Amino acid sequence: MVRLVRALWRGYTRLFSGWTRIALAVLLGVVLGVGGFTVYYSGVTGYLGDDPATCANCHAMDEQYEAWQRGSHHDVATCNSCHAPHDNIVYKYINKADNGFWHSLKFTFQNYPENIQIREHNREITEAACLYCHGDFVDQATNSSTHKDETVSCIRCHDGVGHMR
Incomplete structure (x- = not known):
């Protein structure tokens, strides 16, 4: 399963090169950063207790x-x-x-x-x-x-x- 995911990821990332790869990385970072901040700020993990x-x-x-x-x-x-x-x-x-x-x-x-x-x-x-x-x-x-x-x-x-x- 891990090999399949890695192969799919490599195939997907080969589509992008140069500035598009950097833009994709920045976009992914922004989405993960905003999502992480939202989870932290909302205190959602407290609801697991x-x-x-x-x-x-x-x-x-x-x-x-x-x-x-x-x-x-x-x-x-x-x-x-x-x-x-x-x-x-x-x-x-x-x-x-x-x-x-x-x-x-x-x-x-x-x-x-x-x-x-x-x-x-x-x-x-x-x-x-x-x-x-x-x-x-x-x-x-x-x-x-x-x-x-x-x-x-x-x-x-x-x-x-x-x-x-």
Whole structure:
């Protein structure tokens, strides 16, 4: 595979000589430099971690971050504990990239509702996270007379648990 890439690169670069080669190198350097600066300046690598302060980088999330700090899960859970999948690390980072793209797009262009809404697949991830940590308790609750034969939706009744206002 490496030989194929090298051969393709050599064939491509042979098309250019003299000033065109220099111009191509400068253009490639500018693109890589601007791209690298953008990645550094945006702090995008911080989103690969688990620090809740990273989620509050955008002023639109200040209210949620402050509510989480006062909330009941502050000492035991981070943003990713509730808003990222637990069952597959690849899916976790795909989900984080998907959310990061849409969040940055909407926040950059100020195109988001005043009352930020969770998307349906993220709601499902949050429900699964509740069951990941509280599954035994939920099993007991669903066997009680209160929730018998119901589809359990943790956030329908407990939407303020992780971030009390």
